[in-house]
Amino acid sequence: MKAENAAVSIRGVSKAFGSVRANHKVDLDIYRGEILALLGENGSGKTTLMNMLSGIYFPDEGQIFINGVERVIRSPRDAHALGIGMVHQHFKLVDVLSAAENISLGLHERLNIREATERINEICEKYGFDVDPRQKVYDMSVSQKQTVEIVKVLYRGADILILDEPTAVLTPQETEKLFDVLRRMKKDGKAIVIITHKMHEVEEISDRVAVLRAGEYIGSVDTRDMDVEQMTSMMVGHSVSLNIKREDPVGVRPRIEVKGLTVRNDEGVLKLRDVSFTANTGEILGVAGISGCGQKELLEAIAGLQPVESGEVNYIRDDGSREPLLGKDPLSISEMGVSMSFVPEDRLGMGLVANMDIADNMMLRTCRKGKGPFTDRKPSKKLAKEVVKKLDIVTPGITTPVRRLSGGNVQKVLVGREIASDPKVLLTAYAVRGLDINSSYTIYNLINEQKERGVAVIFVGEDLDVLLELSDRIMVLCGGRVSGILDARTADKNHIGRLMTTAGGREGHE
Amino acid sequence: MNKRTREPLFHIVKRDTHSLKRIIGVRALAILLALVLCGIVTMVTTGLDPISVFESIFTGAFGSKRKIWITLQNTAILLLISVALTPAFRMRFWNVGGEGQILMGGLAAAACMICLADKLPNGLVMICMVAGSLAAGALWGFIPAFFKSKWNTNETLSTLMMNYIATQLVAFFTIVWEVPKGSGKIGIINQDSNIGWLPELFGSKYVLAILVALLVTAFMYVYLNYFKQGYEISVVGESDKTARYVGIKVEKVIVRTMLLSGALCGLVGLLLVGSINHTVTTTIAGGQGFTGVLVAWMCKFDPLTMVFASLLIIFMNRGAGEISTNFGLNHSYADIITGIILFFLIGCEFFINYRIQFRKKAAEEGK
The missing domain is CATH 3.40.50.300 (P-loop containing nucleotide triphosphate hydrolases)
Structure with a gap:
C-alpha cells in the first residue's frame, strides 16, 4: 500500500x-x-x-x-x-x-x-x-x-x-x-x-x-x-483463549425473589412495571435490554437505593425463610451479603471515589466497621494489594488516585472490591463496559468463580453474545417490563433482540 | 511532501509528578516576581522608592513586639476561620456564611456578658459564653444544611442570606443594649468588672486566640485525614452517589459537618468578643468570613498550609496600614499590592500542574 x-x-x-x-x-x-x-x-x-x-x-x-x-x-x-x-x-x-x-x-x-x-x-x-x-x-x-x-x-x-x-x-x-x-x-x-x-x-x-x-x-x-x-x-501480545466456561449450575435454590416490582424515578416516570422473577444460588441470571429500560432501577431497588412504589423483594435464607429487603437501608442490605457493582456510563459516578487512591476506595465498604473514631487503613491497604495482584491491575501503586487509572483498571478495582466482600448475591451492571477483550474475560472468569461458590449473580449486560455465553438464564427487560425469561443455552439472539424492542418498548421512553 | 509545516510555538503538557522541591521553588519564584512587579508599580504610580515601601510593610507587621503580637493574633483569627470553613468545603458544601456564623457566635457571647454579668459568677458566665457562641454558630450552620439535605436548596445562596440576617440581628441588639443610650453602639462591655473577659494566658492577652487557633488547626488536620467522619466528608464531597451506595447517610453527614463548621465559626465570634474586642458590632468579622474562603481554596483545603497563607495575608494587610500612614498613601494601595501577590500565587499553580513545551525543546525531547 x-x-x-x-x-x-x-x-x-x-x-x-x-x-x-x-x-x-x-x-x-x-x-x-x-x-x-x-x-x-x-x-x-x-x-x-x-x-x-x-x-x-x-x-x-x-x-x-x-x-x-x-x-x-x-x-x-x-x-x-x-x-x-x-x-x-x-x-x-x-x-x-x-x-x-x-x-x-x-x-x-x-x-x-x-x-x-x-x-x-x-x-x-x-x-x-x-x-x-x-x-x-x-x-x-x-x-x-x-x-x-x-x-x-x-x-x-x-x-x-x-x-x-x-x-x-x-x-x-x-x-x-x-x-x-x-x-x-x-x-x-x-x-x-x-x-x-x-x-x-x-x-x-x-x-x-x-x-x-x-x-x-x-x-x-x-x-x-x-x-x-x-x-x-x-x-x-500473546495468545489467549476466548472461551467462557459455563458449568452447569449446582445447588440451585431461590435466593432473591422479586414480585410485582413497580418503580418510578425522581421525575415520576415509570421505570419498572410489575417486574417479577427469582434469582437462584449458583446461577447467573443475565439481564438484557436497551440501556435505560429499568436495569439500573431494578438493581438499585434490590440494593435499597431506590424508593419503590409497590411490589416485594425478598431475600430467601438457606433455611427457606424469607426476609423482605424493601424498607431496609443500603448498609444493612449490604451487610446481609447483597453486593452491587454498577458501572455507570462515566464509570466513576457510583461506587468509587475518583480522587481517592485504591486503598481508600477499598475502605469505602468497610470504613464504618470497627470501634473508635479513627479509620483503620491497614486492612484496606492489604486488600488493595491483593486485588491489584489478583486482577493484574496496572497501576504505579496502591496510593495512585483511581481517576489516573485507565477505564479497565478502574472497573477491576470496583468489581474486585465487591467480590472481596464475600457476597451472597452479586448484582453487576455493565461490568465490562468499555473494557478490552482480555480484561473482559478476566471479569467473566471472576463472575463465574462467584457462581461456582454458590453466589446468586444478576448480570446486566450489553453484549448479547456475551450474555448468551455467560448466563444460565436471560431475563429481557423492555420499557420496564419483563418481556421474557429464557434459557440462555437454547435462546436465540434475534429473538432476544426482538424482545428488547417490542412488548410496549416505546412506552417506557415516554 | 517532507517539508515540515509550522508547528505552534509552544503547547501545554500536564505534569503528573509534583516534586516538593519544585513546588516550593515555583511558589518562591512567584512571590519574588510579585514583589518585583509591586516595586515597579510603586515606582511608576507613586514615585516612591520601592525598597523603603517594602521596608515599612515589614515594620508595619513585625516592627515592634506589640505589632508582632497583633499580627499573630490576627493571623490566628483568619486561620481559625479558614479552618472552620474547611470541612464544609471538603464536602463541596460552599459555606460562604462564615461571616454570619461568626457574628452569631459573637452576639451570643455578648448577650451572656451583658445579661448574665450580675446574675452568675464569672466562671459560669464564661461557660455560658462558650456554650452559647458554639451553639449560635452551629445553628447558623445548621439551617442552610438542613434545607440543603431536605430540599436540596442552594447552599451558596442560603448561607449568604444568613449573613444578612445575622448582621441585622446584631444591629438590632446594638440598639437594645447601646451604652450610653443614643450612641448607637454597645461600647466596651463590663469595663469595670471584666466579667466574661476571657482569661489572659502566660500574661498576654494575645496568647489565647493563637493557642486556640493552633489547637483547632491540628485537630482539624487529624479529623479530616484520620477520622471516619473526615473520610465520610471526603466521600460525600467527591460523589454523593457513591456515598449513598456504600450506605453513608449523606443528609446526616451534611448536617453534622455544617454543625461543626458553624460551631467553629461561632468560636471565632467568641474570641473576637470575649478575648479581643470586648464588644460586638456589625463589622466585627470584618469580611474575614470571606477572606477565609479565599485562604481555604488557596490551600486546597489543607489546614496546615493555611497557617502560612493566613500569615501572608495578614502580613500584607498589616503592612498596608503602615504604608498608608507613612507615605500618605490610600489604604487601597495595600490592597493593590496584596492583589498582585495573590494573583501570582494563584497563577503559579498553573506552572505547578502544567509544563509549557516550546517548539525547539519538543523536537529535542522527542528522542
Whole structure:
C-alpha cells in the first residue's frame, strides 16, 4: 500500500502524558473507501491517537499528512477544516436544543435553521439516517443522539470519520442500521475509522484492522485474513483463549425473589412495571435490554437505593425463610451479603471515589466497621494489594488516585472490591463496559468463580453474545417490563433482540 | 511532501509528578516576581522608592513586639476561620456564611456578658459564653444544611442570606443594649468588672486566640485525614452517589459537618468578643468570613498550609496600614499590592500542574 493514496498518514507520532507514554512513534495510514478498525487493549492509546487527529491533543512529535500534504492540527477547528470529524464515546450535545440547532452550533456562519434543516435532510436522505431536525435532544433515544452526532460531523463536510466505540450503547438492530450507514458512506468514498472492543463487529464491518499495543503500532492486516483469536493475540501480545466456561449450575435454590416490582424515578416516570422473577444460588441470571429500560432501577431497588412504589423483594435464607429487603437501608442490605457493582456510563459516578487512591476506595465498604473514631487503613491497604495482584491491575501503586487509572483498571478495582466482600448475591451492571477483550474475560472468569461458590449473580449486560455465553438464564427487560425469561443455552439472539424492542418498548421512553 | 509545516510555538503538557522541591521553588519564584512587579508599580504610580515601601510593610507587621503580637493574633483569627470553613468545603458544601456564623457566635457571647454579668459568677458566665457562641454558630450552620439535605436548596445562596440576617440581628441588639443610650453602639462591655473577659494566658492577652487557633488547626488536620467522619466528608464531597451506595447517610453527614463548621465559626465570634474586642458590632468579622474562603481554596483545603497563607495575608494587610500612614498613601494601595501577590500565587499553580513545551525543546525531547 502506498502512503501517497492515503487520506491520512500518521508518521512517527508520539504523545506522552507526564511519564505515561500514550503513543510512541505510531505510523498509520487511513484510506478512502475503507473502514478501518482500530484495535487495542484499554489504555493502548487508540483514543489518544484519534484525539490528535481531531485536534484535541497536540502530538509531542511526528507528522500528520492529510491527502499527502503535511498538516498541523492545532485545534478541532483545524481538524474540521481538513475534513476530519470525530464522534466521541460520550455525546457532546446540548439537551435543550433541537437536532438542527445542535448540528449548526459553533459554526461560523449566519444561523439559518431553515437552510440547515434542508441540508440535514439532504444528508439524511443520502446515507439513510433517520433524524427529525426539529426534535429536541432530551427527547431522543441513545441511538438517535448518536445519529445526530454523526450527521453533525458530516454537516461540517467531514470525509474522514472517526467513531469511538459507537456500538457500545446500541441494540443489535440499531447496530445493524449504523453499519448500513457506514457501508453507504464507505461507498461514497469516505475514510472511516472505528474503535470498538466487540470482535464480531470488527469482523462484520471492517476491511482492515490496525492494532496498537501499549501505545505502539503493531501492524495492520486485512480483516478477511484474520480470525478473532488472531486479532486478540495481536492486541495482547500473546495468545489467549476466548472461551467462557459455563458449568452447569449446582445447588440451585431461590435466593432473591422479586414480585410485582413497580418503580418510578425522581421525575415520576415509570421505570419498572410489575417486574417479577427469582434469582437462584449458583446461577447467573443475565439481564438484557436497551440501556435505560429499568436495569439500573431494578438493581438499585434490590440494593435499597431506590424508593419503590409497590411490589416485594425478598431475600430467601438457606433455611427457606424469607426476609423482605424493601424498607431496609443500603448498609444493612449490604451487610446481609447483597453486593452491587454498577458501572455507570462515566464509570466513576457510583461506587468509587475518583480522587481517592485504591486503598481508600477499598475502605469505602468497610470504613464504618470497627470501634473508635479513627479509620483503620491497614486492612484496606492489604486488600488493595491483593486485588491489584489478583486482577493484574496496572497501576504505579496502591496510593495512585483511581481517576489516573485507565477505564479497565478502574472497573477491576470496583468489581474486585465487591467480590472481596464475600457476597451472597452479586448484582453487576455493565461490568465490562468499555473494557478490552482480555480484561473482559478476566471479569467473566471472576463472575463465574462467584457462581461456582454458590453466589446468586444478576448480570446486566450489553453484549448479547456475551450474555448468551455467560448466563444460565436471560431475563429481557423492555420499557420496564419483563418481556421474557429464557434459557440462555437454547435462546436465540434475534429473538432476544426482538424482545428488547417490542412488548410496549416505546412506552417506557415516554 | 517532507517539508515540515509550522508547528505552534509552544503547547501545554500536564505534569503528573509534583516534586516538593519544585513546588516550593515555583511558589518562591512567584512571590519574588510579585514583589518585583509591586516595586515597579510603586515606582511608576507613586514615585516612591520601592525598597523603603517594602521596608515599612515589614515594620508595619513585625516592627515592634506589640505589632508582632497583633499580627499573630490576627493571623490566628483568619486561620481559625479558614479552618472552620474547611470541612464544609471538603464536602463541596460552599459555606460562604462564615461571616454570619461568626457574628452569631459573637452576639451570643455578648448577650451572656451583658445579661448574665450580675446574675452568675464569672466562671459560669464564661461557660455560658462558650456554650452559647458554639451553639449560635452551629445553628447558623445548621439551617442552610438542613434545607440543603431536605430540599436540596442552594447552599451558596442560603448561607449568604444568613449573613444578612445575622448582621441585622446584631444591629438590632446594638440598639437594645447601646451604652450610653443614643450612641448607637454597645461600647466596651463590663469595663469595670471584666466579667466574661476571657482569661489572659502566660500574661498576654494575645496568647489565647493563637493557642486556640493552633489547637483547632491540628485537630482539624487529624479529623479530616484520620477520622471516619473526615473520610465520610471526603466521600460525600467527591460523589454523593457513591456515598449513598456504600450506605453513608449523606443528609446526616451534611448536617453534622455544617454543625461543626458553624460551631467553629461561632468560636471565632467568641474570641473576637470575649478575648479581643470586648464588644460586638456589625463589622466585627470584618469580611474575614470571606477572606477565609479565599485562604481555604488557596490551600486546597489543607489546614496546615493555611497557617502560612493566613500569615501572608495578614502580613500584607498589616503592612498596608503602615504604608498608608507613612507615605500618605490610600489604604487601597495595600490592597493593590496584596492583589498582585495573590494573583501570582494563584497563577503559579498553573506552572505547578502544567509544563509549557516550546517548539525547539519538543523536537529535542522527542528522542
